[in-house]
Amino acid sequence: MDELVIARSLFGMTMGVHIIYATLGVGLPLMVLVAELMYQKTKDKDYALMANRWTKGFAVLLGVAIPTGTIAGVQLSLLWPGFMEVVGRVIALPFQIEIYAFFLEALFMSIYVYAADRLSPLMRIVSVTLVAFGASASAILITNVHAFEGTPAGFEIVDGKFVNVDPWEAFFNPSFLVTAGHVTVSALMTGAFVIASIAAYKMIRQRGNTREYKFHHKALMLGLVIGGIFSIFTALNGHESAQQLYQYQPEKLAAAEGLFETQSYAPLAIGGYTDKEEREVKWAIEVPWALSFLSDDAFDTEVLGLEEWPEEEWPPLFVHTLFNAMVGIGSLLMLLSIVGFTWYKILKRKEFPRWLMWAFIAAGPLAITAIEFGWIFACTGRQPWIIYHVMKTEEAVTTSGNIGLLFVLFLIVYIILMISTVLVLRYYFNRNPISEELH
Amino acid sequence: MSEAFYAITLIWGLVFIYAVMATIDFGAGFWSMIYLNRNNTKATNIANRYLSPSWEVTNVFIVAIVVALFSFFPGATFTLGTVLLIPGSLIILLLALRSAFLVFSHSASENYKRILTLISGITGFLIPALLICVLPITHGGFIQTTDGVERLLLSELFTSPSVYAFMAFAISSTLFLSSLLLSDYANVSSDQEAYQTYRRDAILVGPISLAMAGLLVLTIRNEAPWLYDELMNYVPWLVGSIVTFAIGYLALFIPRKTGVGIPRLAMISVVTQYLLASYAYGSAHLPYIVYPNVTIETGFTDPATFRALIVTYIVAFFILTPGFIYFWRLFLKDKRYLKQNES
Numbered sequence: 001m002d003e004l005v006i007a008r009s010l011f012g013m014t015m016g017v018h019i020i021y022a023t024l025g026v027g028l029p030l031m032v033l034v035a036e037l038m039y040q041k042t043k044d045k046d047y048a049l050m051a052n053r054w055t056k057g058f059a060v061l062l063g064v065a066i067p068t069g070t071i072a073g074v075q076l077s078l079l080w081p082g083f084m085e086v087v088g089r090v091i092a093l094p095f096q097i098e099i100y101a102f103f104l105e106a107l108f109m110s111i112y113v114y115a116a117d118r119l120s121p122l123m124r125i126v127s128v129t130l131v132a133f134g135a136s137a138s139a140i141l142i143t144n145v146h147a148f149e150g151t152p153a154g155f156e157i158v159d160g161k162f163v164n165v166d167p168w169e170a171f172f173n174p175s176f177l178v179t180a181g182h183v184t185v186s187a188l189m190t191g192a193f194v195i196a197s198i199a200a201y202k203m204i205r206q207r208g209n210t211r212e213y214k215f216h217h218k219a220l221m222l223g224l225v226i227g228g229i230f231s232i233f234t235a236l237n238g239h240e241s242a243q244q245l246y247q248y249q250p251e252k253l254a255a256a257e258g259l260f261e262t263q264s265y266a267p268l269a270i271g272g273y274t275d276k277e278e279r280e281v282k283w284a285i286e287v288p289w290a291l292s293f294l295s296d297d298a299f300d301t302e303v304l305g306l307e308e309w310p311e312e313e314w315p316p317l318f319v320h321t322l323f324n325a326m327v328g329i330g331s332l333l334m335l336l337s338i339v340g341f342t343w344y345k346i347l348k349r350k351e352f353p354r355w356l357m358w359a360f361i362a363a364g365p366l367a368i369t370a371i372e373f374g375w376i377f378a379c380t381g382r383q384p385w386i387i388y389h390v391m392k393t394e395e396a397v398t399t400s401g402n403i404g405l406l407f408v409l410f411l412i413v414y415i416i417l418m419i420s421t422v423l424v425l426r427y428y429f430n431r432n433p434i435s436e437e438l439h
Numbered sequence: 440m441s442e443a444f445y446a447i448t449l450i451w452g453l454v455f456i457y458a459v460m461a462t463i464d465f466g467a468g469f470w471s472m473i474y475l476n477r478n479n480t481k482a483t484n485i486a487n488r489y490l491s492p493s494w495e496v497t498n499v500f501i502v503a504i505v506v507a508l509f510s511f512f513p514g515a516t517f518t519l520g521t522v523l524l525i526p527g528s529l530i531i532l533l534l535a536l537r538s539a540f541l542v543f544s545h546s547a548s549e550n551y552k553r554i555l556t557l558i559s560g561i562t563g564f565l566i567p568a569l570l571i572c573v574l575p576i577t578h579g580g581f582i583q584t585t586d587g588v589e590r591l592l593l594s595e596l597f598t599s600p601s602v603y604a605f606m607a608f609a610i611s612s613t614l615f616l617s618s619l620l621l622s623d624y625a626n627v628s629s630d631q632e633a634y635q636t637y638r639r640d641a642i643l644v645g646p647i648s649l650a651m652a653g654l655l656v657l658t659i660r661n662e663a664p665w666l667y668d669e670l671m672n673y674v675p676w677l678v679g680s681i682v683t684f685a686i687g688y689l690a691l692f693i694p695r696k697t698g699v700g701i702p703r704l705a706m707i708s709v710v711t712q713y714l715l716a717s718y719a720y721g722s723a724h725l726p727y728i729v730y731p732n733v734t735i736e737t738g739f740t741d742p743a744t745f746r747a748l749i750v751t752y753i754v755a756f757f758i759l760t761p762g763f764i765y766f767w768r769l770f771l772k773d774k775r776y777l778k779q780n781e782s
Contacts, residue, residue, distance in 0.1 A: 063542025066498060067535035073502045074531045077509055081520030088513025089741045096510055096748055099503045100755040106499045107762045110492040115769045118776070165741040167748075399588045400524040413532050417539050424543045427551075 004394050006403045007079045010410060012379070014072050016372060017414045021065035023371050026139050026184065027191015028058040029132030034226060036125065046215050049437055050222075053429075054195070055128070059113050060424055062135075064417050066106070069138070071410075079403070082396035083386050087145065089162050090155045091170045094144035101141060105134025139187060140180040144171060146378065147179040151248045152387050174248055178240045185237055186330075186374065189230035190367040193333060196223025197364030202434075204357050211438055220360065221344065227363070228337025235330055239294070246295035249388060250304040252381040255315040256323040257291055258284070259305045266291040266303040271324055274317040281320065315381045322377040329370035336363055442745050443735040446511035447728075449752070451721050453507055457500040458717070459616065459710060461570075464497045465563040466617020468537070470640070472560025475553065481633045483556075485625045492770045494541050498534070510748055514738030515728040522582050522591040523573065530569050537562040564610050571609035575602050578663035579730035589732075601658035608655050611648035612713070618644060619687075619709055623702035624771075631698060638691055638700055645688050645709075649681070652716065665730065669723035676719035683712040 032051045039047035073095075077084045087095070111119070112127040119127065154170030155162045199220035206213045245253035253259075258274040258281035259266060268291040272284030292301040306314055336359055343349050343356070352360070386393040471486035509516035520527075537559055544555035575581070576596065583590045596602055622637035660667040670677075687708030691700040726734040739745075770776055 060542060064539050066495060067538040070498060070502050070538070071531045071535055074505050074527060077505060077516055077520040078524045078527050079520075081517045084509045084520060085513040085517045088509040088511070088516055089744060092506075092510035092740065092744050093747055093751065095506045096751050097755075099499065099506050100751070100759060102499050102502065103496070103755075103759055104762060106495040107759075107766050110495050111766060111769060114492040115776070118769065118773065162741065165743045167741075167744045398521055398524055400521055400590065402525060406524070406528050409528070409532060413535060417535065420539065420543060 003401060003403055004397050006407055007397045008393070010403060010407045011072075011075060011079050012376070013407070013410065013414065014068065014075055015375065015379075017418070018065070018068040018072050019371060019375055020368060021061050021068060022135075022139060023187045023190050023368070024061050024194060025058070025065040025135045026132075026187035027189070027194070028054055028061070029128060029135060029191075030188050031191055031195050031222070031226065032058065032128060033132065034222060036128075038222070044218075046218055046438075049215070049434075050219055053434070053437075055112075056428060057425060059109070060421065060428070062109060064421055068414075068417070069102075079398050080386065080396045081398055083391065086162060086387065086391060090152075090165050090167065091145055091148045093167050093171045094141040094148075098138050098141035101134045101137035103134075105131055105138065108134070136184060136187075139183055143180045143183045144173075144176050147176040148173045149385075149387050150179070150252075150378075150382055151175040151244075152390050157390070175241075175244050178237065178244055182234065182237045182241050182374075185230050185233040186367075186371060189227050189234050189333070190364070190371055192223045192225075192227035192230060193367040194223075194364035196220050196227055197361050199223060200357050200360035200363075204354075204361070212435055215434060215438060221340075224337045224340045224360070227367075228334065228341060231330060231334040231337060235334060238327065238330065242294060243296065246301075246303065249382070251306065251309050251313065252315055252319075253295070254304060254306045254308075255317055255319050255381055256377065257281075257303075258317065258320040259291065259303060260307055261305040262302065262308060263305065264292055264300045264302045265289045266295075266301075268294065269320070272320075274320045276317055313384060315383050319377050319381045322373045322380070326370050326373040326377060329366050329373070333363055333367060333370075336360070441736070442742065443511075443739040444725075445749075446507075446739070446745065447725070447735045450504065450507050450511065451717075453500065453504050455714065455717055457497070457504055459713065460493070460497045460500060462567060462613040462616045463620045464494055464617075465567050466613045467621060468541075468556075468559035468563035469614065470617060470621060470637070472556050472563070474636070475556050475560075481625075481630055481636075485621055485628065485630060485633045485637075492766075494538060496766065498538055501534070511740050511745065512728060512733075512735065512738040513740050515733045516738075518582070518589055518729050518733050519573075519577075521589050522576060525591065525593065526569055526572055526576075530566060533562045533566050533569070537566070564613060567609040567613045568606040571605045572596070572602060575599065575605050575662075577724070577727070577729045578659070578666055580662060582729070582732070584732075599658075599662060601655070601662040604651065604655040604658045608648065608651040611644055611651050615641060615644040615648040616709065616713075619702065619706045622700075623706045626702045634698070634702070638702065641705070642688075642691055645684070649684055663730070666723055670719060673719035673723055676715050680712045680715040680719070683708045683715065687712060 032054050035047045035051040035054065038044070039051065076087075108127045108130040112124065112131060116124070148170060151174040152170070153173040154166040154168070156164045196219075199216040202216040203213055203220065206216070242253065242256075245256070255274075257266075258269050258272070260279040265288070267289065268287040269281040269284035270287065272281045274280075275282050289299045291303055293299050295301050295303050340352070340356065340360065343352060382388060384392050384394070386396045467486040471483045474483045474486070508519070540555045540558045544552050544559075576591065578601070581592050581596050581599070583592055618637045618640035622634050622641055625631075625633035625637055656667070656670070659670070687705040690705040690708060691702070693699070693701050693704075695701065726736060728735060728738055740748075
């Protein structure tokens, strides 16, 4: 394998691990906040207990989110020195501001965890809020750099040099707000569905109308409602994102949809796989005119097909599958929360059928999978560019060699960290079971 | 003064703050491991009590340095990023393990805690030793350029006496600074037993760290004569550094009403010692970031980016300072935290 592929795999693996923790690091604080607010409104102690327990889990996850984030930050310079040289000249601001957010998060995380017993109730809430703010801000600012890679702005290239740099124009590049919004709302959705999953799992092992069962039932409903709301936001924003692709990165949209020929009244291909030889999507359900309409709100919109670009500039065609999987899971999750909510609140049924419970259990892992698919789609779909139409990934990669060895080392450490996370969480929650805390 | 000079001064400041905070952090992990099996639980508790809240904040500084470096000196990033792939990756791997297990230990059982203490103790002296290798690499002689491709000569690096002198200096300084801080911390916590333990450690390690610093200068004379010549223009600073070491060291022997030694004075003098020495080293190193390929002028960022960054630094300073003060009060001054019996 060539070094570029190994370098991309190594960095992809780092991000793949980091985003699990980082997404929950953004999503869980919102759930804690909602539980706190529910407690204030209903005075039901269960909600206070939820906030407390979720914070414990959050602290453990943050313990991996921060070091993997550190790895990602440093690895950027080590694996992509050519890219970071441009970043340093043009788009350094988000990285720099992210450091401040990171400081805020680290300071108040330590304060919240290690000084909890000495804080006034108000300072506790302030601390959690600042942690949540820091986590979201970090995510948004890093996404800012990702957005810049797709829609670069704020500089000119003269004789291969970056001149007339406007760092704030680079910062507010065209896709920043939509992309950052997508990352944020999908993280909030995922945090909620993970909570719903855990609650559903606990309920299915409990059965019956115990105190504990009711506790988990409340947590499940909270997760479904919040997850449902943010899955709708994610879908709306996802539509925005697709329209931006149409506008700014048409070959990425063409690859996502497996569209080879430029056409108006373009059909939307759902499912199937893209066949490069025969230049079509096989086994897909085609919705006539839909792609044109989705791209720019009119059926006669002309959508560019891959034929417009030389083949070596095509993104890998499997992104069609990733894109479909992401959208499919998102839609499924939206449906799931609507069904759950209707069943309980409108049909007033006390218990969920077993198949629905298993669907709830699957919701959290599915949401995380969708996040992974989304990121892989977003980054792979930009290939072969690291900065769209400005710098190719192969020009940015390190020339040092030996990346294969590093890949193995990092893989081992990530496995250790992920297994330890599970063990520590299990140990902690087994030693402090909910049944004891309820009394 | 050029903009590049201000930028490198800022980075030097960040590196110095990180160096002091991290040596204390790593050293605390090391001492907590050493005293784990010796029924000297108080000394371990003091180390853990300091370590628990501070590691996360210290950890941010290393990212802050990397970001400041590639933002202000993108040209240097290219060379440093390329040649530091292996050592840099090892450092972040060890840091990740250490950080994660420090958090885990907070929620884990007693038997598990022993392993966690071992991990933080061992990484506690490995990481500083690896981190400091960056310095001799920038002195020149370890980077080979063929066909425009830069490559780190790992075998030359690990057979160089200078590299080992730097490592020995890093480890002994880590132990010296951390034992001083912990003795002060124990003293403020009115824990005489732990205070005596760390005072003794500081007395033992102090002269070793100074001897290693001397050795390091000698190896620089052989391996990087350009740096040695420049360094000799800063002899007064180096002398000042030795004097402040002497003051700090003697402060450990000054009799008081309740015991021997004034750890706070010792701590401050020794930090000043490192400040003076690192100022001399840093100034002598200029204008090179990586000798002889990259200087602060050739590696400097776009002027517009520089100015935008400085504005964010100023804004962030005012926003974050209250947070740091609050943090300091809660963990380093609050008697309720310092005097608890259980960590």
